[in-house]
Amino acid sequence: MNPPINIFDYEVLAQASMQPVIWDFFYGGSDDEVTLRANRSAFERILLRPRVLMDVNTCDISTSVLGIPVSMPVLLAPSAAHGLAHPDGEFATVRAAGAANTLMTLSTESTRSLEEVAALAQGPLWYQLYIYTLEEAQGMVQRAEQAGYTAIVLTVDLPRYSRRERDLRNDMNSYQQAHYPDAFSGNAPHLSVDGSDNQNTYIGDTITWDILPWLCSITSLPIVVKGILTAEDAELAINYGASAIIVSNHGGRQLDGVMPTIEALPEVVASVDGRCEVYMDGGIRRGIDIIKALALGARAVLIGRPVLWGLAVNGQEGVQHMLELLRSELTLSLRLAGCASLADIQRSLVQLP
Ligand SMILES: Cc1cc2nc3c(=O)[nH]c(=O)nc-3n(C[C@H](O)[C@H](O)[C@H](O)COP(=O)(O)O)c2cc1C
Structure with a gap:
């Protein structure tokens, strides 16, 4: 195949380069x-x-998230186990994010430790938190704060791990244990929210909104709540102390049958009414997708799988190139839409079905 010129090309190349189970x-x-x-x-x-x-x-796509400058409104979503995509794992990802002058969110279930990743960072980092035990979460949050992460992203759409039927059929857990035993455990030895490891003590199905004031009490970092889809929960997130909200359905990996995030976004934005920043993720593959999300009120978007495709195809360079493709699509599409900066993106730029 010719060199990739868009994210879908990366997807095709990534699939060809990977074991089907991965x-x-x-x-x-x-x-x-x-x-x-x-x-x-x-x-x-x-x-x-x-x-x-x-x-x-001229077309300026720089912006900020929670006061942190980024070169474009595209952030890296947290995703587990980058070591399954490339031997450098999150080391490659963090270098690429830094080179692109944008922000990376590190998953609790990373292959590399949060300290090692922070040591290589040339740009801002957020830390995504899953809560196994309160004690462990407190330790993780303190480690992240000490290492220089500037926000905690609490993922709230995973009270329990969903049924991923491809993985069940492939017996992904056994495959991973056999071939990549450390892929999910960069931050703590026993992590893996799917419960495949009996040492797991994941308490995601017991936590309630009170977890937010508790988190605020143990850290001075802002808390970003990831996985909100409704006006009701956006209101609660703000009332319980969230500094920002990510409209997300976990990339279609948790409750199946929920609305696509770009359709949930307007209701959340209306409910928030400017009281905190709102971001979204899920299905962003083109510059015009970013424009649509921003026109509907998102301050920035996050990308999940495209990062993994870039990683699998060509490590750090692959992620960097994928980000540059998205950046150039965004600036060209903005120009074609008559916008000289992100501030020119108005609600009237989109027509809903
Ligand atoms: C392989 C994979 C692993 C993921 N792991 C995590 C995770 O550890 N924590 C989390 O909050 N979200 C996780 N997500 C969800 C992403 O943060 C994000 O919400 C989603 O991928 C966005 O959709 P997209 O892949 O279509 O861009 C994961 C997604 C994928 C594809």
């Missing part, structure tokens, strides 16, 4: 994968209403 783990969703597909198809139903004869000779 591909299924990265690509797949839960149950019937209805939400996984909907995250993409929903973008195609939203149309753009461009303006013409605007001066778009």
Whole structure:
């Protein structure tokens, strides 16, 4: 195949380069994968209403998230076990994010430790938290704060691990234990939220909104709540102390049948009404997807699988190139839409179905 010129090319190359078991783990969703597909198809139903004869000779896509400058409104979503995609694992990812001047969110279930990743960072980092025990979570949060992470991203859509039927059929757990025993345990020896390891003490199905004030009491870092899909929960997140919200359905990997995130976004944005920053993830593959998300009120988007495709194809360089492809698509599409900066993206730029 010719060199990749968009994220879908990376996806094809990534699949060709991976063991099918690993591909299924990265690509797949839960149950019937209805939400996984909907995250993409929903973008195609939203149309753009461009303006013409605007001066778009320069086009500025820099912005900030929670006061942190980033070169574009595209952040790296947390995803587990980058060592399954490339031997350098999160070392490659963090270098690529730094080179692109954007922010990386490190998963609790990373292959490399949060301290090792921070030591290589040239850009901002957030730490994504799953709560196994309160004691361990407190330790993780303190480690992250000490290592220089600037926010804690609490993932709230995983009270329990969903059924990922591709992984069940492939017996992914046994495959991973046999071939990549340390892939998920960079931060603590026993991590793996799917319960495959009997030492797991994951308490995600017992925690409630009170976890937010507790987190605020143990750290001075802002808390970003990831996995909100409704106005009701957005309101609660703000009331309980969240500094920002990520509209997310875990890339179609948790409750199947939930709405695609680009369709959930407007209701959350309306409910938040400017009281905190709102980001979204799920299905972002093109510059125009980013424009649609920003027009509907997101301050930035996060990308999950595209990072893994870049990693699998060409390590750090692959992730960097994938990010540059997205950056150039975004600036070109903005110009074609008549926008000289992100501030020019108005709600009227999109037409909902
Ligand atoms: C292989 C894989 C692993 C993931 N691991 C995590 C994780 O450890 N923590 C988390 O909060 N979200 C995790 N996610 C969800 C992503 O953060 C993000 O919500 C999702 O991938 C966005 O959708 P996209 O892949 O279509 O961009 C994971 C997603 C994938 C594909």
